[in-house]
Amino acid sequence: MSQTNELTNGKKEQQQPKRTPAERVTFGAASFLLAVVVSLVGYTWLNEKHQPPVLSVSNKTIREVNGQFYVPFEVVNTGGETAESIQIMAELQMKGEVEETGDLQIDFLSSGEKEEGAFIFRSDPRQGQLTIRVAGYKLP
Known part of the structure; x- marks a missing residue:
């Protein structure tokens, strides 16, 4: 069994x-x-892109409201990595002299992301030379 x-x-x-x-x-x-x-x-x-941030700024149509001139802009990160503390500077020159300046800071911008903002001037930027640029950033 x-x-x-x-x-x-x-x-x-x-x-x-x-x-x-x-x-x-x-x-x-x-x-x-x-x-x-x-x-x-x-x-x-x-x-995966192992490239540093590539930041570019473009300004849009200037508009006037209550005697102030608003200059909207757009910042785009076309690089591979995120950028932090991005500093955007604007400089308005009239007749060869710096009339007004402004700066803004954007907290962070990841790859492919864009952010919009605006600078406000007392003088008409269309009557002078306006420069908007990225002054610097830091890596996270």
């Missing part, structure tokens, strides 16, 4: 229970999600 039990136990151990359709679907979905996550991590790692 003990020999029969050993054979029966051996057959039971060798037979694996069949998986139900629900188990198969769950395993397939989990495997698919894992493959997607691994692929996205690999894609991000391979395509």
Whole structure:
């Protein structure tokens, strides 16, 4: 009898229970999600830009309100890394002399991000030479 039990136990151990359709679907979905996550991590790692921030400033249409001139601008980071404490400076020259200056600070600008702002002048910038530029930034 003990020999029969050993054979029966051996057959039971060798037979694996069949998986139900629900188990198969769950395993397939989990495997698919894992493959997607691994692929996205690999894609991000391979395509990551290791370039410093590249900041550019462009000004928009000047408008006058209550005797003050608003000069809107846009700063864009086209580089690969985030920039912090970005300093934007504006200088208005009239007849070769600096008439007014202004500076602004933007907290941070990540890759591909843009930020808008405006400088306000008492004199009409259209009557002189207006320069808006990025003066500096720091890396996080």
